[in-house]
Amino acid sequence: MRLHYLPSEFQEALPILEKIKQAGFEAYFVGGSVRDAILGRPIHDVDIASSSYPEETKAIFSRTIDVGIEHGTVLVLEEHGEYEITTFRTEDVYVDYRRPSQVSFVRSLEEDLKRRDFTVNAFALNEEAQIIDKFDGLRDLENKTLRAVGVATERFTEDALRIMRGFRFAATLDFTIEETTFEAMKTTAPLLEKISIERIFIECDKLLMATSWRKGIRALIDSKAYNYLPDMKEKNRELEELLEVLSEDFAFRTSEQAWAMLMICLELSAPKNFLKHWKTSNDFQKTVMKLVAIYQLRQQQSVNKQICYHYGKELLYLVEELRQAQGLEVDYDRIDRIDHSLTIHDKHEIVVKGGDVMTTFQLKPGPLLGRLLNEVENAIVEGDLANDSTAIMAFVGERLANE
Ligand code: ATP
Numbered sequence: 230m231r232l233h234y235l236p237s238e239f240q241e242a243l244p245i246l247e248k249i250k251q252a253g254f255e256a257y258f259v260g261g262s263v264r265d266a267i268l269g270r271p272i273h274d275v276d277i278a279s280s281s282y283p284e285e286t287k288a289i290f291s292r293t294i295d296v297g298i299e300h301g302t303v304l305v306l307e308e309h310g311e312y313e314i315t316t317f318r319t320e321d322v323y324v325d326y327r328r329p330s331q332v333s334f335v336r337s338l339e340e341d342l343k344r345r346d347f348t349v350n351a352f353a354l355n356e357e358a359q360i361i362d363k364f365d366g367l368r369d370l371e372n373k374t375l376r377a378v379g380v381a382t383e384r385f386t387e388d389a390l391r392i393m394r395g396f397r398f399a400a401t402l403d404f405t406i407e408e409t410t411f412e413a414m415k416t417t418a419p420l421l422e423k424i425s426i427e428r429i430f431i432e433c434d435k436l437l438m439a440t441s442w443r444k445g446i447r448a449l450i451d452s453k454a455y456n457y458l459p460d461m462k463e464k465n466r467e468l469e470e471l472l473e474v475l476s477e478d479f480a481f482r483t484s485e486q487a488w489a490m491l492m493i494c495l496e497l498s499a500p501k502n503f504l505k506h507w508k509t510s511n512d513f514q515k516t517v518m519k520l521v522a523i524y525q526l527r528q529q530q531s532v533n534k535q536i537c538y539h540y541g542k543e544l545l546y547l548v549e550e551l552r553q554a555q556g557l558e559v560d561y562d563r564i565d566r567i568d569h570s571l572t573i574h575d576k577h578e579i580v581v582k583g584g585d586v587m588t589t590f591q592l593k594p595g596p597l598l599g600r601l602l603n604e605v606e607n608a609i610v611e612g613d614l615a616n617d618s619t620a621i622m623a624f625v626g627e628r629l630a631n632e
């Protein structure tokens with residue numbers, strides 16, 4: 230099959246293929262970009278595979294960077310952009326189930342395509358827009374089927390991350406996992422315990438952010454693979470809950486929103502530890518924990534000035550969206566109104582600083598100063614005190630007189 234036209238992302242990279250070919254080697258576009266081009270989806274990174282060995286690739290181009298030379302990847306810097314060129318390779322023996330113990334460079338495209346995870350990820354595209362499809366990936370694309378290349382159990386045993394990638398692609402592509410592939414995912418799922426959490430998190434996150442995230446979660450539940458993910462052991466019913474409570478058409482707007490909802494459904498005994506076990510960044514943990522806190526607050530009360538000031542409109546909105554998706558009462562207008570009425574949104578906006586209070590009233594740093602500044606902040610948020618230095622100093626003076 231031939232693509233009707235080469236999307237611009239590939240057109241721009243054509244001179245690279247030409248140069249490699251002129252040097253006497255083969256070169257193709259490979260990976261997810263080819264799949265996405267056939268599907269008419271937006272293309273991210275254009276990956277190139279070549280029969281040239283890394284040293285040979287480096288000799289062809291004037292500006293290159295060794296980004297992963299042991300895996301055969303060289304980054305080529307050209308006027309319009311940077312391209313990763315990876316030597317055709319096979320991955321030999323996997324002793325630890327996560328990385329090949331040996332990568333062998335080969336001169337055959339077919340050998341390279343064989344080591345790829347799913348048939349729809351194993352296309353190559355040449356400069357004439359011809360698609361090379363060795364594993365009937367086009368038929369699978371047509372049928373919206375996700376099928377492992379070759380013997381599924383072997384492929385997942387070589388690299389168990391592929392199981393998570395499978396759930397992720399089911400969600401992002403809205404594909405059904407082919408039966409034998411799915412059976413293999415079930416039997417090899419215990420190997421997920423050997424995979425780095427950071428990499429599993431990336432796949433789960435992409436899964437949750439997909440429009441068809443339900444498909445990915447469904448496959449995760451049915452395969453029982455959740456038993457091998459951090460803090461999800463035996464959380465079958467809780468994961469079902471995630472599917473049940475949110476309306477059919479709901480899609481998460483941010484990762485933090487998705488993970489907060491997941492955590493809420495999991496009914497964790499130690500919520501703080503959950504994201505630590507998933508090894509997410511501190512910033513991510515902070516935001517997700519705030520969303521969970523707001524969610525719980527909202528089950529008991531409506532938004533007030535302090536809540537709005539403390540958490541900010543954006544996070545409150547994310548929680549309201551989760552409520553709306555469950556048919557619960559929502560407070561968007563109230564949040565807008567309160568947010569609009571706040572004279573400060575951050576304590577740095579207070580015109581009087583701690584230092585000013587210290588000099589004016591000859592105070593030393595300590596609990597008293599801390600308490601006074603807190604009272605000032607609260608009074609401004611409540612609208613009982615203007616954010617104006619005369620008013621604030623008078624307020625502090627009065628408090629001190631009452632001490
Ligand atoms: P995305 O659209 O998210 O970038 P992708 O299919 O391009 O998806 P990448 O992780 O960018 O995925 O990998 C590029 C290609 O490399 C894949 O399409 C697949 O052919 C191959 N690949 C990546 N990871 C694996 C893996 N763990 N096992 C086998 N093949 C893989």
Ligand code: MG
Pocket residue numbers: 260261262273274
């Ligand atoms: Mg990619």
